[in-house]
Amino acid sequence: MDKNAIKQALIKLERHHIDEAEMKYEDFLMGNLLDREEIVDQDDQSHHRQSIEVSDQLEHQAHVHIEHLEALNNISFEATEVVKPGAIVSVNGRCMIIAVPKSPFTIDGRHFMGISVNAPIYRQLAGKKAGDTFEFNNKKFTIEVVN
Known part of the structure; x- marks a missing residue:
């Protein structure tokens, strides 16, 4: 089993998740920004506050995947006989x-x-x-x- 190939596959998979999360975040922001030229009522403001919560969750997902990518880059995947990171x-x-x-x-x-x-x-x-x-x-x- 080529552990380096597995590590590279995991890194590629994590990069894909980062790209996907960032795209969802950007798409969400583009569809949920308030137009300052329109009249904004309380209902609009309420929806905007909910949108901020969702955008924060989407942004958090991207950060989690970035942390995972950093962890993968720092873990040694060398052969081992003991269960430890990279095993x-x-x-x-x-x-x-x-x-x-x-x-x-x-x-x-x-x-x-x-x-x-x-x-x-x-x-x-x-x-x-x-x-x-x-x-x-x-x-x-x-x-x-x-x-």
């Missing part, structure tokens, strides 16, 4: 990349899920090796591979 871990048949939270995705026909060091399951995985077992949410898991 790819197979647990009960599922592959997890310890880096940033990421919904299930596919690279070269293989399914992965990204988890961060802040994920509750990572606390159970950290420092473990292939063959180790642990419990999480009252279920038993076996670490099959750490790379």
Whole structure:
């Protein structure tokens, strides 16, 4: 498994999310700016305040993806036998990349899920090796591979 290729795929995916979030933010702003030449009533002002909240949420999403991109660039994806950031871990048949939270995705026909060091399951995985077992949410898991 080429971990550098996986890291580059994650970086590309994160850049795509940044572009998408920024485009949604810009589109939203363009459609929701108040026209200062028109009469603005209380209802317009109320909608404007709600729009500001939504625009703040959209802007926050872009910043989160930028933080994820920075984290990916700073994590070493070198081979490892111990679960730590940059490790790819197979647990009960599922592959997890310890880096940033990421919904299930596919690279070269293989399914992965990204988890961060802040994920509750990572606390159970950290420092473990292939063959180790642990419990999480009252279920038993076996670490099959750490790379």
